[in-house]
Amino acid sequence: METDKxxxxxxDWQSIVNKPVYSSNGKDIGIVRSVQxxxxxxxxxPVTHDQYLIPKTSIQTIKNGIIYINEDSDYVEKNFKxx
Amino acid sequence: MEKEKVIKSSSSSSDVKRATEQLKASYQKxxxxxxxxxxKVDQKLLLDMLQFETNYKDWEGSVLLKIVYDSxxxxxxxxxxxxxxxxxxxxxxxxVEDRSLRVKVIRMxxxxxxxxxxxxxxxxxxxxxxxxxxxxxxxxxA
Numbered sequence: 001m002e003t004d005k006x007x008x009x010x011x012d013w014q015s016i017v018n019k020p021v022y023s024s025n026g027k028d029i030g031i032v033r034s035v036q037x038x039x040x041x042x043x044x045x046p047v048t049h050d051q052y053l054i055p056k057t058s059i060q061t062i063k064n065g066i067i068y069i070n071e072d073s074d075y076v077e078k079n080f081k082x083x
Numbered sequence: 084m085e086k087e088k089v090i091k092s093s094s095s096s097s098d099v100k101r102a103t104e105q106l107k108a109s110y111q112k113x114x115x116x117x118x119x120x121x122x123k124v125d126q127k128l129l130l131d132m133l134q135f136e137t138n139y140k141d142w143e144g145s146v147l148l149k150i151v152y153d154s155x156x157x158x159x160x161x162x163x164x165x166x167x168x169x170x171x172x173x174x175x176x177x178x179v180e181d182r183s184l185r186v187k188v189i190r191m192x193x194x195x196x197x198x199x200x201x202x203x204x205x206x207x208x209x210x211x212x213x214x215x216x217x218x219x220x221x222x223x224x225a
Contacts, residue, residue, distance in 0.1 A: 037122035039208065053151060053208055082151045082183045082208070 008059050016040065020066050021054070027073035029054075051083040052076060123200055125210035129193070132213045136192050145217040146191040150175075150184045150199075151208040158205050160184060166203070189217055 010016065013035045021029040021042045029052055030044030040056060043049040054076075058069040069076070114126065121129050128146075135142040150167070152158040160178050167186055168174045175184040200206055 034125070034127075036125075036208070037118050079154045081180050082154075083149070083179050 008061060010056075010059075010062075013040075013056075016062070016067060019062070021052075022066060022068050023073040023076050024060070024068070024070055025072040027076075029069070029073070029076055032067065049083070050081060052080040053082050054080050121196070121200075123206060123208055124196060125208070128209065128211055128213060129196075132191075132193055132196070135213055135215060139215065142215065143217045144188075144190040144192045144195070145215070146189075146213045147185070147187050147211045148191065148209065149211040150186070150206055151210075152182045152184075152205045153207045154182050156205045158182065163203075163205075170199070170202075185211075 016032050017035060019032050021032060023029055028044065030042040030050070032040050033043050033051075034041045035056075038056060039053045042052045042054055044052070054069060058071060060068045060070045062068070071079070117126060117129055117133075132144075132146065136144075150163075152160070152163065160181055163184060164175045164178075167184060171186065171188045171191075173186050173188050175186040177185040179185070196209065200209070
């Protein structure tokens, strides 16, 4: 069982794979593709994927199968995007 | 005779189940260990490299490597390109989002991957693809 600063408890990190991710201002960041020990990878786009390396500690909450993160879309584009 | 057959069949079915469960548990532990030992490496890349390296003794370590640096570290990607060139005699051809480099290298084995990670704490993630045959092509879609 793991917790982060938001006290989100995720027992099985693999369970977030294929779940949609939204920024704090409601922008679609994509779908979780894989989970690393400290980050998860989210990709967005039908053909050329934008990829984001998002710290697990950024997860604010998970509601109805949707992952909401603490950061807004500008921050995400600037700091988490890597491809 | 008939009875004996039934008993044997039932026993072998449970053996199969036990073997399956044991194999799955071993695999899960292996994945967990690999994630702990190489937390910054994409697991698919790591497992592909491990498979090629252990199964094909003459594998030349052909890897399309994508290196992601810490966005908070303000890395100089041009300088990082030079470092990669010095190390592998291959110049990364592609910079993405001012924090990722892509380079096609050979003789890249797990040990070299570990050395690369240990040599540069700015690296936050390594991914890409390993291929069996050596090629300079960048067509791999990893």
